[in-house]
Amino acid sequence: MVAFVRTQDAPVAPPPANMTGAWAAAKQKFFPTPLSSVAGVIIAALVAWVVWTLIDWAVIRAVWSAPDRELCNAEGAGACWPYAFARFHQFIYGFYPVEERWRVNIVFLLGALSLAALLIPSIPRKGLSALFFFVIYPVLTGILFVGGMFGLTYVETTQWGGLMVTLVLSVTSMVASVPLGILLALGRRSTMPIVSLLSTIFIEVVRGVPLVLVLFMAVNMFPLFMPPGVNPDKLLIVIIGMALFAAAYMAEIIRGGLQAIPKGQYEGAQAVGLSYWKMMGLIVMPQVIKIVIPSIVNHFISLFKDTSLVTVVSILDLLGVVQSSFNDAKWASAQTGNTGYFLLAVVYWLFCFGMSRYSQFIERKLATGHKR
Amino acid sequence: MSATEQSAVTLKAVNKWYGQFHVLRDINLNVKKGERIVICGPSGSGKSTMIRCINRLEEHQQGDIVVDGIPLTGNLKNIDEVRREVGMVFQHFNLFPHLTVLENCTLAPIWVRKLPKAEAEAVAMKYLTRVKIPEQALKYPGQLSGGQQQRVAIARALCMNPKIMLFDEPTSALDPEMIKEVLDVMVDLAQGGMTMLCVTHEMAFARQVANRVIFMDQGQIVEENEPNEFFKNPKSPRTKLFLEQILH
Numbered sequence: 001m002v003a004f005v006r007t008q009d010a011p012v013a014p015p016p017a018n019m020t021g022a023w024a025a026a027k028q029k030f031f032p033t034p035l036s037s038v039a040g041v042i043i044a045a046l047v048a049w050v051v052w053t054l055i056d057w058a059v060i061r062a063v064w065s066a067p068d069r070e071l072c073n074a075e076g077a078g079a080c081w082p083y084a085f086a087r088f089h090q091f092i093y094g095f096y097p098v099e100e101r102w103r104v105n106i107v108f109l110l111g112a113l114s115l116a117a118l119l120i121p122s123i124p125r126k127g128l129s130a131l132f133f134f135v136i137y138p139v140l141t142g143i144l145f146v147g148g149m150f151g152l153t154y155v156e157t158t159q160w161g162g163l164m165v166t167l168v169l170s171v172t173s174m175v176a177s178v179p180l181g182i183l184l185a186l187g188r189r190s191t192m193p194i195v196s197l198l199s200t201i202f203i204e205v206v207r208g209v210p211l212v213l214v215l216f217m218a219v220n221m222f223p224l225f226m227p228p229g230v231n232p233d234k235l236l237i238v239i240i241g242m243a244l245f246a247a248a249y250m251a252e253i254i255r256g257g258l259q260a261i262p263k264g265q266y267e268g269a270q271a272v273g274l275s276y277w278k279m280m281g282l283i284v285m286p287q288v289i290k291i292v293i294p295s296i297v298n299h300f301i302s303l304f305k306d307t308s309l310v311t312v313v314s315i316l317d318l319l320g321v322v323q324s325s326f327n328d329a330k331w332a333s334a335q336t337g338n339t340g341y342f343l344l345a346v347v348y349w350l351f352c353f354g355m356s357r358y359s360q361f362i363e364r365k366l367a368t369g370h371k372r
Numbered sequence: 373m374s375a376t377e378q379s380a381v382t383l384k385a386v387n388k389w390y391g392q393f394h395v396l397r398d399i400n401l402n403v404k405k406g407e408r409i410v411i412c413g414p415s416g417s418g419k420s421t422m423i424r425c426i427n428r429l430e431e432h433q434q435g436d437i438v439v440d441g442i443p444l445t446g447n448l449k450n451i452d453e454v455r456r457e458v459g460m461v462f463q464h465f466n467l468f469p470h471l472t473v474l475e476n477c478t479l480a481p482i483w484v485r486k487l488p489k490a491e492a493e494a495v496a497m498k499y500l501t502r503v504k505i506p507e508q509a510l511k512y513p514g515q516l517s518g519g520q521q522q523r524v525a526i527a528r529a530l531c532m533n534p535k536i537m538l539f540d541e542p543t544s545a546l547d548p549e550m551i552k553e554v555l556d557v558m559v560d561l562a563q564g565g566m567t568m569l570c571v572t573h574e575m576a577f578a579r580q581v582a583n584r585v586i587f588m589d590q591g592q593i594v595e596e597n598e599p600n601e602f603f604k605n606p607k608s609p610r611t612k613l614f615l616e617q618i619l620h
Contacts, residue, residue: 267429268466272480272532273455282479286470 058342063335072333079339083331087322091343094161094321100153103144104164110137111171119358121365134175141168157235161316163347169239169307169317174300176243181250182285188255199251206248212309214241219313238310246303253295257288290366297359301352308348319344379438380405380536380567381426386435388421395421396432397591405535408568410578410599413588414614419571422588423538426569427458440535456484459529463541465521467513473500473524474509477531485532492531499527503557519550523557530561537561539570573618579603587611 018024031037061078063071072080084091093101114137117129145168148154160168187199206214218241219234226232261284269279289296311320322340326332381403388396396418403409411419424430425437428444428451437444439454468476477496481487487495500506503523505516513521522542529537539558543551555577562568562581572578578585578599585602587595587610595602595611603619606612 262464262466264462264464264466265468267462268468270429271427271455271458271460271462271466272528273452273484274480275452278483282483283468287468290470 057338069331069333069336072331072335077333077335079342080331080333080335081339083325083333083336084339084343086331087325087328090162090325091318091321092163094164094316095159096155096161096164097153097159100147100155103147103152107141107144108167110140111167121362138172157233160235162321163318165235165310165315166304166307166318168235169242169310170300170304172239173242173246173303173307177246177250177299177303178296180243180247181254184247184251185254185258186280188251189258203248203251206245207252211242211245211306212312214245215310215313217241234313235315238313238315242303242307242310246299249299250296253292253299254288256295257292258284260291261287293359293363293366297355301355304351304355305348318347378404380407380440381569382436382438383422383425384436384438386422386425386432386437388418388425388430388432388434395591396425399435399593401586401593403536403567403569405567406565407583408562408566408581409570409584409586410582411569411571411586411588412573412575412578412614412618413594417588418591419588420540423540423569423571426536426538427455427460429460456532457534458536458538459532459534460538461522461525461529461540461542463544465513465518465525465545467521467525467528469513472510472512473505473516476513476524477528480528481531495533496527496531499530500524502530502560503527504553517550518546519553522546522550522554526554526557526561536567536569539568539572541571541573543572543574575603575619587614589614 030040057078059078061076063074063077063080063082066072066080066082069080069083071077072083089098089101093104096104114129114133117123118126118133123129143149144152145160145164146155146157184199184203187195188203190196190199215238218237222237222241223230223232265283265287266279269283274282307317308319310317311323314320316324322344326337326340379402381401383399383401386396386399387394399422401409401422411423413419421430425432425444426439432444440457442450442454442457444450444454467473468479471479474493474496477500478487478489478492481492481495482489485492497506497509500509503526505520505523505527508516508520508524513524516524526542542558543554546554551574555574558568558570558577559581568581570577570582582599584596585599586593587602587606587608589610595606595608597607602611603615606615
């Protein structure tokens with residue numbers, strides 16, 4: 001064993017030429033081995049083919065203006081966009097009376113503005129935005145949509161439809177599911193046996209039943225529990241059914257987050273004198289929500305798409321309205337269905353992708369400084 | 373009753389069970405105001421359980437516990453009142469990771485004591501200065517070292533202006549080079565006249581500040597003496613054995 005002492009520093013050298021430059025980076029990423037090069041080329045060709053076919057159908061061969069179905073029915077015609085333009089308003093408002101649609105527009109506009117105020121972190125006064133969005137806005141929406149007061153014409157919910165119904169269903173059940181889910185999760189973990197048992201039964205029963213069945217039962221069986229003569233609104237029952245269904249799933253998401261909070265957090269909160277509800281609201285829930293944001297958004301995305309199931313109880317949401325328009329004698333053509341479904345896919349995807357991106361943004365934002 | 377006026381904490385014939393396991397057996401202890409008690413004993417001897425009974429993180433099944441003149445029963449109002457008067461420092465700090473150091477310190481004063489925010493922040497900065505980390509006020513606990521976190525935890529407890537402080541092995545989770553900075557804060561607190569009950573194995577600290585050292589084993593108080601006599605002249609063979617093992 002010879003002792004070693006360094007007397008001169010080893011030189012600091014630049015990396016060798018084959019490690020730098022655009023070509024080296026591309027080779028490392030896309031063509032590291034012969035096998036992966038071949039696989040990469042095949043996959044790229046496949047993707048290119050799919051994208052090209054779609055563009056060819058949706059843009060190049062598409063019919064852009066036509067008075068009726070004649071051109072869309074021609075041999076080799078692509079997407080039938082005139083049909084979508086002609087039915088565009090119906091897709092959004094359903095059969096809401098044309099002269100009253102400004103009411104829906106106001107609700108959409110206020111919703112977009114208040115949601116932006118609530119969700120964009122740099123906009124101040126979150127408390128005020130929350131008060132508006134969660135308390136004032138729903139009441140306002142109800143008044144404007146239903147009418148029958150303040151000089152507004154009454155519009156039956158059977159006339160509602162399209163994107164408007166999809167948004168009412170999904171936003172209401174999302175917003176309602178969070179507090180209900182939190183209460184159910186706390187209930188299930190409660191030390192009071194009755195509370196815990198009832199919460200568990202509710203969660204397990206609702207989770208164990210398909211949503212379609214919940215909708216059928218809500219619409220057909222719920223009136224049995226009402227006194228004769230009372231005929232509750234179908235859309236309202238469906239909204240309540242979906243909200244309760246969503247709450248059961250939310251409860252299990254929240255419970256998962258609760259289990260990740262160390263016992264020390266509860267003891268720390270108790271030791272400084274916080275009551276149960278203050279401990280939950282100020283210490284436990286903020287940490288739980290941060291942990292479960294990915295699961296909550298995942299649930300929201302799935303809930304948003306699940307609203308399309310209401311077509312089975314003849315409520316014409318976005319999917320229902322688009323589908324019902326396929327039979328219009330004026331526009332029924334070989335490409336009408338494809339065009340409608342393509343449009344639906346794009347609209348649903350935009351909403352879901354938006355939610356997904358926002359959740360990633362907020363996750364990154366909350367992550368700073370939370371490192372333990 | 374001058375006896376109760378002088379008492380900060382009284383435990384009378386306290387018994388506690390975990391299921392069949394008798395974890396606290398006939399505990400009798402009277403802590404006078406301004407007194408500093410160090411509690412030691414082997415792991416599982418019930419020392420943590422005993423001090424956790426004092427602010428009702430654990431429930432006792434028999435006997436009486438009176439804290440600052442308030443009897444601890446199932447009465448929730450009394451429990452809240454006791455917790456307002458008793459500060460506690462934990463082995464694992466239990467700081468709130470989603471709040472800054474300053475927010476950790478102002479949370480309870482604002483929500484429990486209903487102090488205005490500005491006043492709570494002034495109080496918090498006073499105690500953060502006392503534990504020598506005012507410059508960390510706006511950081512999150514996760515950005516601090518263990519020793520710094522424990523000092524924040526002490527400041528957080530002090531912000532409620534407690535009459536009694538409980539320490540549950542405050543230095544056991546710390547790296548050796550950080551123990552001193554926490555003990556220095558505790559010595560400073562003791563010299564300020566705070567009533568303190570400390571579960572700790574820091575015997576140098578016990579010698580320096582304790583009025584009494586209590587040795588517990590198997591859920592019982594085995595020996596109780598002033599520190600010099602306790603370390604020099606332990607009476608019970610169990611105390612002797614324990615001291616031999618921890619003092620080399």
